[in-house]
Amino acid sequence: MTPEGLTLANTASLADYQEKKAALVSHEAEVRRSMEEGFTSAIAEAQEMQRLYKEEFGTYIPFKGQLRWLKKDAPSASAAIGPKVGGLKRSLVAAQKRGDSALVKALEAKLAALQPLDTVEA
Numbered sequence: 001m002t003p004e005g006l007t008l009a010n011t012a013s014l015a016d017y018q019e020k021k022a023a024l025v026s027h028e029a030e031v032r033r034s035m036e037e038g039f040t041s042a043i044a045e046a047q048e049m050q051r052l053y054k055e056e057f058g059t060y061i062p063f064k065g066q067l068r069w070l071k072k073d074a075p076s077a078s079a080a081i082g083p084k085v086g087g088l089k090r091s092l093v094a095a096q097k098r099g100d101s102a103l104v105k106a107l108e109a110k111l112a113a114l115q116p117l118d119t120v121e122a
Contacts, residue, residue: 085114 053061088111095103 085111
């Protein structure tokens, strides 16, 4: 085999590889889009089922595992930071009783930063 033949074979292999890679990238985008649409559809269906269940039985479907984020009125982040907020509020009350204005301002700032996580949007 001559060096020229080897170069042509490598060029053909490289071109074939690039074509297959482009096809895979295109296929990956299709699969990703399909999975996202399926997930969005499943979430919408679950929310509708939950709404109907709530209307019929007056309570939400009891979820098992970590699916609490599907509940509209369930605290998502507040459950994780609840003890932290409680501790900050207790510290704030103690600092107010002592009259430590610098600490009061610092604690109020920390609580204000956590407040958006502690509230739940309907």
